[in-house]
Amino acid sequence: MGSPVMKLQADQLRVLRSGKEVLSGISFAVAGGEVYGLLGGNGAGKSTTLATFLGFLQPASGRVLVQGRDVGADLAAARSAIAYLPEAASLYEHLDARENLHYFLQLAGVASGAASIEAALDRVSLHADARGRRLRDYSKGMRQKVAIALAILRDTGILLLDEPTSGLDPTAIDEFHDLVRGLADAGKAILMVTHDVYGACQVADRIGLLRGGQLVDQFAAPAGGRIDTESVHRAFSARQAA
Ligand SMILES: Nc1ncnc2c1ncn2[C@@H]1O[C@H](COP(=O)(O)OP(=O)(O)O)[C@@H](O)[C@H]1O
Ligand SMILES: [Mg+2]
Known part of the structure:
Protein backbone atom coordinates (compact mmCIF):
# COMPACT_ATOMS: atom_id res chain seq x y z
CA MET A 1 0.00 0.00 0.00
CA GLY A 2 1.22 3.49 -0.81
CA SER A 3 0.67 6.44 1.49
CA PRO A 4 -2.93 7.67 1.51
CA VAL A 5 -3.73 10.64 -0.73
CA MET A 6 -3.56 13.83 1.28
CA LYS A 7 -6.83 15.75 1.32
CA LEU A 8 -5.03 19.08 1.03
CA GLN A 9 -1.56 19.76 -0.18
CA ALA A 10 0.37 22.95 -0.85
CA ASP A 11 3.54 22.31 -2.73
CA GLN A 12 6.11 25.15 -2.93
CA LEU A 13 3.17 27.51 -3.26
CA ARG A 14 3.92 31.07 -4.36
CA VAL A 15 1.10 33.58 -4.72
CA LEU A 16 1.22 37.20 -5.81
CA ARG A 17 -1.42 39.80 -4.99
CA SER A 18 -1.30 43.10 -6.86
CA GLY A 19 2.18 42.15 -8.01
CA LYS A 20 3.44 41.62 -4.46
CA GLU A 21 4.55 38.18 -3.29
CA VAL A 22 2.34 37.24 -0.33
CA LEU A 23 3.10 33.50 -0.21
CA SER A 24 6.73 32.58 -0.80
CA GLY A 25 6.90 28.87 -1.50
CA ILE A 26 5.00 27.23 1.35
CA SER A 27 4.54 23.45 1.58
CA PHE A 28 2.29 21.51 3.91
CA ALA A 29 -0.34 18.80 3.73
CA VAL A 30 -3.43 17.84 5.69
CA ALA A 31 -4.74 14.29 5.91
CA GLY A 32 -8.22 13.07 6.79
CA GLY A 33 -8.71 12.85 10.55
CA GLU A 34 -6.42 15.78 11.13
CA VAL A 35 -6.73 19.42 12.20
CA TYR A 36 -3.94 21.56 10.78
CA GLY A 37 -3.64 24.98 12.36
CA LEU A 38 -2.13 27.65 10.14
CA LEU A 39 -1.10 30.26 12.68
CA GLY A 40 0.02 33.77 11.90
CA GLY A 41 -0.46 37.47 12.54
CA ASN A 42 -2.37 39.90 10.35
CA LEU A 50 -7.42 29.37 1.79
CA ALA A 51 -8.40 31.43 -1.27
CA THR A 52 -5.84 29.51 -3.31
CA PHE A 53 -7.22 26.12 -2.22
CA LEU A 54 -10.64 27.38 -3.31
CA GLY A 55 -9.30 28.47 -6.68
CA PHE A 56 -10.08 32.15 -6.12
CA LEU A 57 -6.37 32.89 -6.63
CA GLN A 58 -3.88 31.09 -8.86
CA PRO A 59 -0.36 30.13 -7.84
CA ALA A 60 2.43 32.10 -9.52
CA SER A 61 4.40 28.89 -9.09
CA GLY A 62 4.02 25.69 -7.14
CA ARG A 63 0.71 23.89 -6.76
CA VAL A 64 -2.27 23.30 -4.54
CA LEU A 65 -3.86 19.86 -4.60
CA VAL A 66 -7.24 18.81 -3.26
CA GLN A 67 -7.59 15.07 -2.84
CA GLY A 68 -4.48 14.67 -4.94
CA ARG A 69 -5.78 16.71 -7.86
CA ASP A 70 -4.48 20.08 -8.96
CA VAL A 71 -7.08 22.72 -8.12
CA GLY A 72 -6.41 24.57 -11.35
CA ALA A 73 -6.99 21.41 -13.39
CA ASP A 74 -10.32 20.57 -11.79
CA LEU A 75 -11.83 23.54 -10.02
CA ALA A 76 -15.33 22.09 -9.73
CA ALA A 77 -14.04 18.91 -8.10
CA ALA A 78 -11.99 20.89 -5.60
CA ARG A 79 -14.85 23.18 -4.63
CA SER A 80 -17.35 20.38 -4.22
CA ALA A 81 -14.94 18.57 -1.89
CA ILE A 82 -14.57 21.60 0.38
CA ALA A 83 -16.79 23.37 2.89
CA TYR A 84 -15.50 26.84 3.65
CA LEU A 85 -16.26 29.05 6.62
CA PRO A 86 -15.25 32.58 5.65
CA GLU A 87 -14.20 35.10 8.30
CA ALA A 88 -17.65 36.64 8.31
CA ALA A 89 -20.18 33.93 7.58
CA SER A 90 -22.58 35.29 4.98
CA LEU A 91 -25.97 34.09 6.12
CA TYR A 92 -29.30 35.85 5.75
CA GLU A 93 -30.25 38.05 8.69
CA HIS A 94 -33.97 38.00 7.93
CA LEU A 95 -34.16 34.19 7.83
CA ASP A 96 -34.06 31.83 10.79
CA ALA A 97 -31.50 29.05 11.20
CA ARG A 98 -33.58 26.37 9.50
CA GLU A 99 -34.47 28.65 6.58
CA ASN A 100 -30.82 29.62 6.09
CA LEU A 101 -29.73 25.99 6.03
CA HIS A 102 -32.52 24.99 3.70
CA TYR A 103 -31.71 27.84 1.33
CA PHE A 104 -27.95 27.36 1.22
CA LEU A 105 -28.20 23.59 0.88
CA GLN A 106 -30.53 24.01 -2.06
CA LEU A 107 -28.06 26.46 -3.56
CA ALA A 108 -25.27 23.90 -3.11
CA GLY A 109 -27.42 21.24 -4.76
CA VAL A 110 -27.53 19.12 -1.61
CA ALA A 111 -30.78 17.30 -0.93
CA SER A 112 -31.51 17.48 2.77
CA GLY A 113 -34.77 17.16 4.68
CA ALA A 114 -36.05 18.81 7.84
CA ALA A 115 -34.89 15.89 9.98
CA SER A 116 -31.26 16.10 8.87
CA ILE A 117 -31.32 19.88 9.40
CA GLU A 118 -32.53 19.37 12.99
CA ALA A 119 -29.89 16.69 13.51
CA ALA A 120 -27.13 19.06 12.36
CA LEU A 121 -28.45 21.83 14.63
CA ASP A 122 -28.44 19.30 17.48
CA ARG A 123 -24.87 18.40 16.66
CA VAL A 124 -23.73 22.03 16.93
CA SER A 125 -25.91 22.50 20.06
CA LEU A 126 -27.91 25.41 18.76
CA HIS A 127 -30.66 25.88 21.33
CA ALA A 128 -34.00 24.57 20.06
CA ASP A 129 -35.78 27.82 20.99
CA ALA A 130 -33.40 29.81 18.80
CA ARG A 131 -33.88 27.79 15.63
CA GLY A 132 -37.01 29.62 14.54
CA ARG A 133 -35.63 33.10 15.29
CA ARG A 134 -34.19 35.38 12.66
CA LEU A 135 -30.41 35.54 12.57
CA ARG A 136 -30.46 39.28 13.21
CA ASP A 137 -31.10 38.40 16.87
CA TYR A 138 -28.22 35.89 17.06
CA SER A 139 -24.89 36.28 18.81
CA LYS A 140 -21.73 35.67 16.78
CA GLY A 141 -21.39 32.25 18.43
CA MET A 142 -24.87 31.27 17.33
CA ARG A 143 -24.18 32.37 13.76
CA GLN A 144 -21.00 30.29 13.75
CA LYS A 145 -23.07 27.30 14.82
CA VAL A 146 -25.38 27.74 11.87
CA ALA A 147 -22.41 28.13 9.53
CA ILE A 148 -20.78 24.96 10.83
CA ALA A 149 -24.10 23.12 10.66
CA LEU A 150 -24.17 24.03 6.99
CA ALA A 151 -20.66 22.66 6.56
CA ILE A 152 -21.71 19.45 8.33
CA LEU A 153 -24.77 19.07 6.13
CA ARG A 154 -22.77 19.54 2.95
CA ASP A 155 -20.84 16.54 4.23
CA THR A 156 -17.60 17.29 2.46
CA GLY A 157 -14.39 15.58 3.49
CA ILE A 158 -12.57 18.88 3.86
CA LEU A 159 -13.23 21.98 5.96
CA LEU A 160 -11.48 25.33 5.61
CA LEU A 161 -12.01 27.63 8.58
CA ASP A 162 -10.91 31.27 8.49
CA GLU A 163 -10.43 32.70 12.00
CA PRO A 164 -13.54 30.84 13.12
CA THR A 165 -13.34 31.77 16.80
CA SER A 166 -12.54 35.47 16.58
CA GLY A 167 -15.23 37.40 18.42
CA LEU A 168 -16.53 34.37 20.30
CA ASP A 169 -16.64 34.21 24.09
CA PRO A 170 -14.47 31.60 25.85
CA THR A 171 -17.32 29.12 26.32
CA ALA A 172 -18.33 29.37 22.68
CA ILE A 173 -14.67 28.93 21.67
CA ASP A 174 -14.37 25.73 23.72
CA GLU A 175 -17.62 24.40 22.25
CA PHE A 176 -16.45 25.26 18.75
CA HIS A 177 -13.12 23.50 19.25
CA ASP A 178 -14.85 20.38 20.61
CA LEU A 179 -17.01 20.34 17.51
CA VAL A 180 -14.03 20.76 15.17
CA ARG A 181 -12.14 18.02 17.01
CA GLY A 182 -15.15 15.70 16.67
CA LEU A 183 -15.39 16.34 12.94
CA ALA A 184 -11.71 15.55 12.50
CA ASP A 185 -12.03 12.42 14.62
CA ALA A 186 -14.84 11.38 12.26
CA GLY A 187 -12.34 11.56 9.39
CA LYS A 188 -12.56 15.08 7.97
CA ALA A 189 -9.46 17.05 7.04
CA ILE A 190 -9.60 20.46 8.66
CA LEU A 191 -7.46 23.47 7.83
CA MET A 192 -8.06 26.19 10.40
CA VAL A 193 -6.32 29.52 10.08
CA THR A 194 -6.05 31.63 13.18
CA HIS A 195 -3.96 34.14 15.08
CA ASP A 196 -4.96 32.50 18.37
CA VAL A 197 -2.03 30.47 19.74
CA TYR A 198 -4.02 28.97 22.60
CA GLY A 199 -6.92 27.93 20.37
CA ALA A 200 -4.64 26.40 17.76
CA CYS A 201 -2.87 24.35 20.44
CA GLN A 202 -6.19 23.27 21.94
CA VAL A 203 -7.44 21.70 18.73
CA ALA A 204 -4.68 21.16 16.16
CA ASP A 205 -2.69 17.99 15.53
CA ARG A 206 -0.11 20.07 13.73
CA ILE A 207 0.57 23.78 13.54
CA GLY A 208 2.39 25.69 10.84
CA LEU A 209 3.61 29.14 11.81
CA LEU A 210 3.19 31.52 8.89
CA ARG A 211 5.00 34.82 8.82
CA GLY A 212 5.39 37.18 5.89
CA GLY A 213 4.28 34.47 3.51
CA GLN A 214 6.72 31.86 4.77
CA LEU A 215 6.22 28.81 6.94
CA VAL A 216 8.83 29.52 9.57
CA ASP A 217 8.07 26.76 12.08
CA GLN A 218 6.01 23.60 12.46
CA PHE A 219 4.75 21.81 15.55
CA ALA A 220 3.15 18.40 16.00
CA ALA A 221 1.14 17.05 18.91
CA PRO A 222 2.73 14.12 20.75
CA ALA A 223 0.75 10.88 20.60
CA GLY A 224 -2.36 11.26 22.71
CA GLY A 225 -1.37 14.78 23.78
CA ARG A 226 -1.66 18.39 22.71
CA ILE A 227 0.86 20.82 21.27
CA ASP A 228 2.59 22.78 24.00
CA THR A 229 1.14 26.31 24.09
CA GLU A 230 4.24 27.85 25.64
CA SER A 231 6.63 26.75 22.92
CA VAL A 232 4.31 27.89 20.15
CA HIS A 233 3.73 31.19 21.91
CA ARG A 234 7.46 31.70 22.26
CA ALA A 235 8.07 30.97 18.57
CA PHE A 236 5.17 33.19 17.54
CA SER A 237 6.35 36.16 19.62
CA ALA A 238 9.99 35.70 18.67
CA ARG A 239 9.14 35.67 15.01
CA GLN A 240 6.82 38.62 15.42
CA ALA A 241 9.58 40.62 17.08
CA ALA A 242 12.22 39.60 14.55
N1 LIG B 1 -7.41 41.73 -2.27
C1 LIG B 1 -6.12 41.95 -2.08
N2 LIG B 1 -5.37 42.62 -2.98
C2 LIG B 1 -4.06 42.84 -2.78
N3 LIG B 1 -3.39 42.45 -1.71
C3 LIG B 1 -4.06 41.79 -0.76
C4 LIG B 1 -5.46 41.49 -0.90
N4 LIG B 1 -5.87 40.83 0.20
C5 LIG B 1 -4.77 40.69 0.97
N5 LIG B 1 -3.71 41.26 0.40
C6 LIG B 1 -2.33 41.29 0.96
O1 LIG B 1 -1.85 39.96 1.02
C7 LIG B 1 -1.12 39.75 2.21
C8 LIG B 1 -1.70 38.58 2.95
O2 LIG B 1 -3.04 38.86 3.31
P1 LIG B 1 -3.99 37.79 3.96
O3 LIG B 1 -3.83 36.50 3.26
O4 LIG B 1 -5.35 38.39 4.01
O5 LIG B 1 -3.38 37.67 5.43
P2 LIG B 1 -4.03 37.07 6.77
O6 LIG B 1 -5.27 36.34 6.42
O7 LIG B 1 -2.96 36.20 7.33
O8 LIG B 1 -4.28 38.24 7.65
C9 LIG B 1 -1.18 41.07 2.98
O9 LIG B 1 0.01 41.77 2.73
C10 LIG B 1 -2.35 41.77 2.39
O10 LIG B 1 -2.17 43.16 2.44
MG1 LIG C 1 -7.23 36.63 7.03
Missing part, protein backbone atom coordinates in the same frame (compact mmCIF):
# COMPACT_ATOMS: atom_id res chain seq x y z
CA GLY A 43 -1.20 39.90 6.77
CA ALA A 44 0.83 36.70 7.14
CA GLY A 45 -1.02 35.14 4.19
CA LYS A 46 -3.52 32.87 5.96
CA SER A 47 -6.66 33.89 4.06
CA THR A 48 -4.66 33.95 0.84
CA THR A 49 -3.75 30.30 1.41
